[in-house]
Amino acid sequence: MTRPDVQPIARRPLTKLEFARLAVEQNGKCANCGVKLKFEPHQIRDEHVVSLFGGGTNDLSNRQLWCNECVKPKNASDAARHAKIKRLRGETKTGPKKKIPSRGFDKKFKRKMNGEVVKA
Numbered sequence: 001m002t003r004p005d006v007q008p009i010a011r012r013p014l015t016k017l018e019f020a021r022l023a024v025e026q027n028g029k030c031a032n033c034g035v036k037l038k039f040e041p042h043q044i045r046d047e048h049v050v051s052l053f054g055g056g057t058n059d060l061s062n063r064q065l066w067c068n069e070c071v072k073p074k075n076a077s078d079a080a081r082h083a084k085i086k087r088l089r090g091e092t093k094t095g096p097k098k099k100i101p102s103r104g105f106d107k108k109f110k111r112k113m114n115g116e117v118v119k120a
């Protein structure tokens with residue numbers, strides 16, 4: 001979700017209770033790929049379903065536990081989306097992407113309602 005009007009809020013780490021709740025809810029599996037999560041330090045990441053930057057909240061309903069492997073590509077796609085939000089907000093100098101102008105139709109011809117092309 002992209003909401004350029006909303007300013008991001010600060011990331012709040014999960015409490016131990018919240019972490020445990022998510023782990024139980026997800027049956028100890030990664031919410032993205034379903035692989036069994038390794039309950040070791042730095043092996044599990046708590047992810048924001050809707051990123052804070054995109055207007056998401058720190059609520060438990062917006063949090064998921066992901067394995068390390070899944071976090072990398074998601075962060076990459078988030079980075080692209082964040083760049084777009086910045087662009088829409090005018091925080092970059094480049095501004096919104098320019099539309100590629102259409103070459104237009106050849107004005108010498110007309111297409112009738114029945115699909116027939118005739119010289120104008």
Ligand SMILES: [Zn+2]
Nearest residue numbers: 030033067070
């Ligand atoms: Zn995963």
